[in-house]
Each structure stands twice: as C-alpha cells, then as structure tokens.
Amino acid sequence: MNRRVLVVDDEKGIREALQQVLEYEKIEVQACASGAEALVRYAEFRPHLVFLDVKMQGMDGLETLRKLRELDPRAQVVMISGHGTIQTAVEATQLGAYDFLEKPLDTDRILLTLRNALQHLDLTSENVRLKAEVHAQYEIVGSSRGVKQVIERIEKVAPTAARVLITGENGTGKELVARAIHTLSPRARGPFVEVNCAAIPTELIESELFGHMKGSFTGAFADRAGKFELADGGTLFLDEIGDMSLSAQAKVLRALEEGVISRVGSGKTLEVDVRVVAATNKDLQAEIAAGRFREDLLYRLNVVPIDVPPLRARRGDVPQLVEHFVAQLGRTGGLAAKRFDPEAVKRLAAYDWPGNIRELRNAIERLLILASGNVVSVDDVERVAGVGAGVAAGAGDGGGVAGRGTTAADVAGAPWMRAATFEEFKQVAERTYILAKLKENDWNVSETARTLEMPRSNLYKKIERYGLAREA
Numbered sequence: 001m002n003r004r005v006l007v008v009d010d011e012k013g014i015r016e017a018l019q020q021v022l023e024y025e026k027i028e029v030q031a032c033a034s035g036a037e038a039l040v041r042y043a044e045f046r047p048h049l050v051f052l053d054v055k056m057q058g059m060d061g062l063e064t065l066r067k068l069r070e071l072d073p074r075a076q077v078v079m080i081s082g083h084g085t086i087q088t089a090v091e092a093t094q095l096g097a098y099d100f101l102e103k104p105l106d107t108d109r110i111l112l113t114l115r116n117a118l119q120h121l122d123l124t125s126e127n128v129r130l131k132a133e134v135h136a137q138y139e140i141v142g143s144s145r146g147v148k149q150v151i152e153r154i155e156k157v158a159p160t161a162a163r164v165l166i167t168g169e170n171g172t173g174k175e176l177v178a179r180a181i182h183t184l185s186p187r188a189r190g191p192f193v194e195v196n197c198a199a200i201p202t203e204l205i206e207s208e209l210f211g212h213m214k215g216s217f218t219g220a221f222a223d224r225a226g227k228f229e230l231a232d233g234g235t236l237f238l239d240e241i242g243d244m245s246l247s248a249q250a251k252v253l254r255a256l257e258e259g260v261i262s263r264v265g266s267g268k269t270l271e272v273d274v275r276v277v278a279a280t281n282k283d284l285q286a287e288i289a290a291g292r293f294r295e296d297l298l299y300r301l302n303v304v305p306i307d308v309p310p311l312r313a314r315r316g317d318v319p320q321l322v323e324h325f326v327a328q329l330g331r332t333g334g335l336a337a338k339r340f341d342p343e344a345v346k347r348l349a350a351y352d353w354p355g356n357i358r359e360l361r362n363a364i365e366r367l368l369i370l371a372s373g374n375v376v377s378v379d380d381v382e383r384v385a386g387v388g389a390g391v392a393a394g395a396g397d398g399g400g401v402a403g404r405g406t407t408a409a410d411v412a413g414a415p416w417m418r419a420a421t422f423e424e425f426k427q428v429a430e431r432t433y434i435l436a437k438l439k440e441n442d443w444n445v446s447e448t449a450r451t452l453e454m455p456r457s458n459l460y461k462k463i464e465r466y467g468l469a470r471e472a
Helices: 012-024 035-045 061-071 086-094 107-137 145-157 174-183 202-210 246-258 284-289 295-301 315-332 342-350 356-370 378-383 392-397 408-413 422-440 445-452 456-466
Strands: 004-008 028-032 049-053 077-081 099-102 164-167 192-196 235-239 275-280 304-307
Touching: 004 012, 004 035, 012 028, 012 107, 028 035, 035 049, 035 061, 049 061, 049 107, 061 077, 061 086, 077 086, 086 099, 099 107, 145 174, 145 304, 164 174, 174 192, 174 235, 174 275, 202 246, 246 295, 284 295, 315 342, 315 356, 342 378, 356 378, 356 456, 422 445, 422 456, 445 456
Parallel strands: 004 028, 004 049, 049 077, 077 099, 164 275, 164 304, 192 235, 235 275
Antiparallel strands: none
16 A cells, blocks of 8 residues: 655755655655645645644644544554653653654654554554444344334434343344444443353353352362453343243342342352343243243343344345445455345245344355355355245155155255255255254254254254254
8 A cells, every 4th residue: 555644844954754655665745845735735646644844934834734634534644853851741641642753853763653554544544444344243233114113213222221131032133232232332341241142051151141259169179250250340131031941030039139149159249240131032921931031030131122123024134234244254254245136135025034133144155155146146055055936835844854745846946955955955855853852852852952962062052053944
C-alpha cells in the first residue's frame, strides 16, 4: 500500500528536508506552509500521517491539530517545534497528537517515529476490521415481521438490567440474540461468557458455573473460578437452561436472588455482578409439571421473554441469509463466492429447514465447496444440499431407511443416493442414522450416546455439525 504523508511548516527549508527524507523511504509526500491550506489538502490527499509545525503565522499548529481531529477523529499527527515546552507537548497530546518532535530534526528520530506511527495505524485499522468481522459473524439477518419483532424487543430490553429468557428451536439463533443484548447494554465492555448447560455432565455443572477449590473432588487439582466469576461485570449466557440439574438450579436461584456464589468445596461466599440471559428449546412449563425445572427459577429468569421464530416461519428471509452466508464464508472460510440462481434460492426458501439457520448455513457452505461452476443451480441444491422438490415433506426425518416394504424406487429417491461423492454419501448416511437413533431414544442424548457406544461430547458435535433438531 502506498503511504501518504502531509508536511505542514511555514519554513521552506524544513518542508524540503522532510520531503526529501520521506520520499527516499518511498513515501508519497505533499507539503504546505499554513494551517488553513493543510485543512484543504488533508481533505483531498487523505494522508496516513501529518507532520505539523506548532509555531506558524495565522492559524498555529495546535489550532490546526484541533480542526484536523474534528475533520477526522482518527487523524495521525506528529507535532514539530523549535520552541517546544512541556506545556505545549501536553496540550498537543491532549488534543490527540501521536508524538512531539523538537527541532533541529534528527533523521533517525523522524524515521523511527514514522515507522511507529504507521504501525500504530495498521494495528488500529486491523482492530476495526476484526470488530467489523465479529459484528458480521453475529449479525441478525432478515427483514420479516418475526425478525423485526425480535430486534425491537432486543433494543428495548438491552439498555436495562432485566433478565431475559430466549426461547426457540435449535439453530434459530438464540445465541445471536443474547450477544446483541450484551452488545447494546451498558455492560458491553465487560465479558460475555457462554455456558451450554446441555453439553456439561450433570456432576460437573456446579463446578463449571460456580468454580471449585483444590481437592474438593477427584480431579480438582487447583482452585478454579467458575463462569459466574468470569462474567463479573458482564453478561452470563446460560444456553439450554432446561437441561440443568435441579441442584444446580437451586444455586443459580440463590446467585440471582442474593448476588453471591460459593465455589464447590468452599464455605466462603463471593459477590458477583452478573446479568443473566438464558435460553432454551424446551417448554419449561411442561418441565415444571414433570418436576424437572424449578418454577421459582423460571420466574426469576423470565422477566422479559423473547421467542425466536423458526426459519420455516420466515421463509422471506432466506434470500438475505444466503447472501449473508456467501459473504461470511468468503471472509472467514476462504471459499470463493458463487452466485445463486434465483430458482435455486426459491428451492432453498421452500424447504422446511428442521435445523433452522444452522442447517441452512451448512448447506450454503456445502454448495460453495461442491457445486460445479460459478453459479449454484437448482440441480446443485437438489444434488449437493439434498433439498429437492419432494424432500421438504420428509425433511424432519432426514430421509427414510430401506426396510420391510421399501421399494427400489424408494431407495433410489433416498437422500444419500443423490450424493455426488462417497464422502458426501457417508455424511448423509451418518446424519440419517444418528437422527433415527435420537428419535428412538426420545432425544435423550446420554442414552443415545450409550446405545451408539460413542462419547457424549462426540455426539453433541455431530448434532451440531449436521444441524439436527428435535421436531416441535
């Protein structure tokens, strides 16, 4: 990238000397003799760095610096002066100057300051870019009525201290809602700590949430802070709260009521300042009736409810989501962008997406990798993503398994028979098999993992990977 520097000094000799040094370093330089001219040149030239004299006729350097920072709050300015004082340097720094150099100027000092200033500029730009990427990654995309209602609720509740309970099917974007609440809240500068209550074994959930002391149980080799402590001053997101054990629920209730916690194996209490946002895909009233969830905890959590609609209830958002995921996967996944044929987008929008947004994103990633050509067609959607004209009706089952009464035509129409490669066939078959086993065990993940002789953590990863979700 070609670097640009603006030199502002009413002494011709200083301007020419600085210009010579900078141009030798392959820097594009423009020079001017007054503050008024500098403001005009800055707007036109857009330099990466400005060398600005303090003492000039007319508008002096400090006034010019003030106006430059008004024009561009991120302007990088190095002040130079032959009559520098500590007071002048402090005032320049308070106005946003990057550094202060005294005359006579030393070439080595000029070049060191130049390199440091440009490096600082690069780091600042990279920070802005990364923040933009993070924002894009967790952006809530869509313009349907359901999405607008969710965004309106977020904007109203985020600035408050109220607890929020987010409900919705798996893959609908409950985490995005929680992050948006945190980002728009006064706690945005504090930590956002997430806990997936369903992914942590029952015997470890209390230690995970509240921490433990060394020796409090087998494997506790050192003191450890829990998620409540780590989220102090910020937001704690309790995902899948409906899967939390009753004993852990009791301690969470106490933390919410009293603002104090105690580590496992410790008699001491710790004060914590945490905003709790919870989420679940379960009917908590039914869980209460079954004795698996505390009613008093629900009342503590459900101050402001937000229900996130499933993708099949907001089909009009699919074109925007496709465009969003293509751009996102190009940035973060290194995938080449492809254009989606309008008919292909219509076919995607017509599908029920039992795995919701997560399943759609996986399908878009698969299409970008496996679809031939630069345009994704309807055939690609049917062949690669397994989304066909007749697939939507049976999408929740992930396809049937050939068995008693199954015809050759049924087998030929099964999702795995549309796989373009053997690897894709294995993935489709594995997804179908795992989904069938989960249904056999009424979506009890622990029992399914035991039946499959598979570690529960591996099963959770596969459920996440394939966007599997329990039918409503």
